[in-house]
Amino acid sequence: MTELKNDRFLRALLKQPVDRTPIWMMRQAGRYLPEYRASRANAGSFMDLCMNHEFACEVTLQPLDRYPGLDAAILFSDILTIPDAMNLGLYFETGEGPKFKKIVRTEADVAALPVVNTASDLSYVTKAVSTIRQELNGRVPLIGFSGSPWTLATYMVEGGSSKDFRHVKAMMYNQPEVMHELLNKLALSVIDYLNAQIQAGAQAVQIFDTWGGVLSHAAYQEFSLKYMQKIVDGLIREHEGRKVPVILFTKGAGQWLEMMADTGCDALGLDWTTDIGAARRRVGDQVTLQGNMDPNVLYAQPERIREEVASILASYGEGTGHVFNLGHGIHQFVDPEHAKAFIEAVVELSPAYHK
């Protein structure tokens, strides 16, 4: 494999010294970029874009070409590829987000679900990973990812996005053994999926637990964290002679950082509700922290964005163990020039914290 020219991101995840704080943005290849919208128009639907390795590679590289400050690429894909490969029929309705043709509600529905085999069922994803890795040619590391079992289950049981999560929580409270069976199948599928991404060239992986934060303290441990623990335990942790760091991101989990750090992951993603300095005092000896600017700050003027970056850098303080990011994905209506101001602020202001 080609030598990595910029390993700042991987080094910070392993708490090794860096010259400045590395940065990437969740959803950095996305609708806020005109070049993305052009590729999307050429490809057809959103899933056409994900399933064609050349298009997936093209859009993955777009933000890196536009913003030289970015320190990592992330595979362009959808979090719902696994439920789709379980034959639930993923589709997208304009303005309504993802939907499934088949909804999972009963014990029989869960029993009928296969554990996904990535090699046979999701080869388009691994093909995209190896294509992107080749095209990157060592520029920056490539991040693989998956949704968490709990987060995938919410879409499968609700049949799409949800505001109140009532069907999935009714299953969880009324039929916990059925829910555990579903989560177990998903965890096994995710382990296989992420390991296949690592073997195809992903140099770090992130588990997106977008909806873990809607659970109670106790339910989070039993129905979300337990299965992320299982995944962390089942992953290939070293590949190509290098450690493969694992990042856990549960949105809304500011109260639960200690137990997340105890899984043995390398880093935690933080949303913007947590003060990153306080988080460092709580778990910074164990894990690297990734985050955590409110994506809405990107609607502000560049000077204000720069102030917010300065404030987060100061809150984290000196030394390695911080990967700069937003606290959630970048929004579609953000001006790309504001994203530029954000990235440049991190590039310019962070070296002072790494002397």
Add this chain to the structure above:
Amino acid sequence: MTELKNDRFLRALLKQPVDRTPIWMMRQAGRYLPEYRASRANAGSFMDLCMNHEFACEVTLQPLDRYPGLDAAILFSDILTIPDAMNLGLYFETGEGPKFKKIVRTEADVAALPVVNTASDLSYVTKAVSTIRQELNGRVPLIGFSGSPWTLATYMVEGGSSKDFRHVKAMMYNQPEVMHELLNKLALSVIDYLNAQIQAGAQAVQIFDTWGGVLSHAAYQEFSLKYMQKIVDGLIREHEGRKVPVILFTKGAGQWLEMMADTGCDALGLDWTTDIGAARRRVGDQVTLQGNMDPNVLYAQPERIREEVASILASYGEGTGHVFNLGHGIHQFVDPEHAKAFIEAVVELSPAYHK
């Protein structure tokens, strides 16, 4: 005034001994009750129901008649009465929630807003309070309420409900002085509004900060908590020879309980993401805790609901200072028999913690 026959709720808010844990439910007068739906059909629109003191009184009392275990009534009204009284033209579109005809986006928009005078602009609310208080005839105490300034501002600037809060946050980050002017007008209006409710007969008040939890740690302090502090400082704290307790409820504020308790309020509402025992260890010497069962537990079977009640009671532990509630409003699709099982479980299981 008539003597209060059941003051368990007020006593627990002031950390005085009680025979069992008091209970009420946020949104207890609401769409899950068939008798509410009948009243609503008779009244016309939702706002017709709020603005007619006889209908507002009728629906306020319905859950008390159905569930003898309830220890408090809460004024039936909407949180958006204040922006409506600022001439923004509140209306409801089926399935879409509240909307405003006039949206507040600029410095001039904010400058044009009046501070609301409850006596002249919202007399229908104080009339409802005094009618309900009279009809209650001392059965249980009556809770008055208002939305928090930040929460009201989100609806006024977005023009209704929001998923990403981008307009209100753009104003907050780009024009903080305009946002402060708006929040200040709202805080002055809320002080007048809650004091008028207290003078009309409300025996406790709750401030609903439904959207404070979408802010960063620093922005929460500057744009939400600061104005709730101003309200706490401006409220009538004693009336009819009795203390009038103030409850602050910010959804998603589990990380911020200490600073909320420092406002001098009497109680904090907790959502279900916080372990109530851990919260008690953090702030239980200062304030009473209200909550905090996930409203989705009410979709489970009665035995499972009872288990969850038992678990929350055990987590809080012995002694006063706990008001049982849901962690947010009861959902419209809940079976009223499940709400009954919930209330009865608190009534039956909690005396063991107050010996």
